[in-house]
Amino acid sequence: MSLDHHRVLTSPTFTAPAWPGYFDSVIQLGAEPVADYTRGATLIWLCTAVKDWRQVLQDIQSTGSAGVVVMAMAPTPQEAREAFALGARAYIHALAGAPLLDQVTTAVQAGGYWLPETMMLQMIGTFDGLLSGTPDSHTDIATDELDRLTPREREVCQEVKSGNANKVIARNLGITERTVKEHLSRVFSKLGIRDRVQLMLYMNGKLELAESVTGGG
CATH class of the missing domain: 3.40.50.2300 (Response regulator)
Structure with a gap:
């Protein structure tokens, strides 16, 4: 590089x-x-x-x-x-x-922007203001895109939206962490999303923000 x-x-x-x-x-x-x-x-x-x-x-x-x-x-x-x-x-x-x-x-x-994934939820409001100029602005999630997901994949998305880690998601849904990762991989592919940080933003109605912010562990 x-x-x-x-x-x-x-x-x-x-x-x-x-x-x-x-x-x-x-x-x-x-x-x-x-x-x-x-x-x-x-x-x-x-x-x-x-x-x-x-x-x-x-x-x-x-x-x-x-x-x-x-x-x-x-x-x-x-x-x-x-x-x-x-x-x-x-x-x-x-x-x-x-x-x-x-x-x-x-x-x-x-x-784009970058910050640690662990801080992402706490920073959503800050980024929203930086990029849109209106701290409380939201964009509706494209429901036709979510319709492409299976019921279980949508459940996993809701867990990610809440900021839950894979271990917590697995416990809440009664599945293994490996299965959670498999669901997330399919969700990323179907929605054209790079990682769980973007998915978290996407599920919180921050579509434009999801395209501009990258997070890491």
Whole structure:
């Protein structure tokens, strides 16, 4: 995966183990203007180890020169909300490994957003406001698409809508986790959905949002 024009901004005291082998440019921020570091970049990976990282994010956004991925030292839903409200396109753990960094890069370069799946339900309102400008806007689920699902597949979808994990779904429906995964695989195929995060959004009436947000475990 090409990472030309990607830059990591971090503090002088922190560099994650995966960064040197993954990114070509890891910059320890000093006193120079942020623009000096971001000029020519297409994607900035900003670590929250940076003092006043929120202000740095705002400064980057004011230049309009690059998208920003916030890499959190200790991820929390509240901090994620702040990051996205300030214009970030993704929010991940600072210690994320190369496979996850690949996922984030792919999502953001495709024009989408990315955050951990565990935070997705809590973040639906935030994303809805960012993408539609109306925090409470909803789009009706296409009932003709759901009609293509079997009764059991629809039951699994309702469980996913509630945010239940496969183990909980299996217990609630009296089936095995393997069967839950098989149902989900068929649902994804029938509805043209990539993963359970998109399905969760889809079932909550966020059709446009489901196309723009990618989540991971």
